[in-house]
Amino acid sequence: MHVRDAMSKAVLLVGPEHTLRQTAQLMAARRVGSAVVVDPDGAGIGIITERDMLNALGAGLDPDVERTSGHITWDVVYAGPAWTVEEAAAAMVRGGFRHLVVLDGDEVLGIISVRDILRVWSAKGATAVA
Numbered sequence: 001m002h003v004r005d006a007m008s009k010a011v012l013l014v015g016p017e018h019t020l021r022q023t024a025q026l027m028a029a030r031r032v033g034s035a036v037v038v039d040p041d042g043a044g045i046g047i048i049t050e051r052d053m054l055n056a057l058g059a060g061l062d063p064d065v066e067r068t069s070g071h072i073t074w075d076v077v078y079a080g081p082a083w084t085v086e087e088a089a090a091a092m093v094r095g096g097f098r099h100l101v102v103l104d105g106d107e108v109l110g111i112i113s114v115r116d117i118l119r120v121w122s123a124k125g126a127t128a129v130a
Contacts, residue, residue: 001084001085001120001124002081002082002083002084002085003079003080003081003082003083003084003085003087003088003100003102003112004081004082004102004109004110005120006085006088006112006116006117006119006120007079007081007102007109007110007111007112007116008032008110008111008112008113008116009109009110010030010110011036011108011110011111012026012027012030012032012034012035012036013035013036013037013038013108014026014035014036014037014038014048014068015037015038015039015068016037016039016067016068016069016072017067017068017069018067018068019063019064019065019066019067019068020053020056020057020061020063020064020066020067020068020071021063021064023035023048023053023068024053024063027050027053032111033049033050033098033099033113033115034047034048034049034050034099034111034113035047035048035068036101036108036111037068037069037072038108039069039072044074044106045076045078045101045103045106045108046072046073046074046076047072047073047076047099047101048068048071048072048073049073049097049098049099052071052072052073053071055071056071076101077091077095077097077100078100078101078102078103079091079100079101079102079103079112080102080103080104081102081104081109085112085116085117085120085121088100088112088117089114089117092114092117098113098114099111099112099113099114100112100113
């Protein structure tokens with residue numbers, strides 16, 4: 001199966017000026033673990049995840065003051081829609097992350113997460129390999 005068939009097409013987009021609280025509220029309302037950050041004046045497309053939020057809160061930062069721009073991951077590994085879910089899973093394992101932004105050129109098509117991959121594999125009847 002390909003990434004385009006497993007990804008979530010409903011992507012939460014936020015701007016760099018959203019506060020961490022605003023971003024967290026949007027993520028909670030949509031029940032997603034990440035948001036794509038589009039900064040036309042910055043480095044392009046980034047991502048902010050639950051882990052980024054936890055790191056900021058754990059460091060004692062004020063979520064009503066801190067802007068998303070200060071917590072964006074810019075060195076994002078992007079997946080192509082034609083990647084297999086196995087390729088996406090391998091990229092996640094190598095990079096130590098749980099979300100991949102899916103791009104076609106410069107266009108954000110979706111996000112594939114570990115949850116999406118597990119859903120696909122469990123539906124196919126995947127079993128553990130000894």
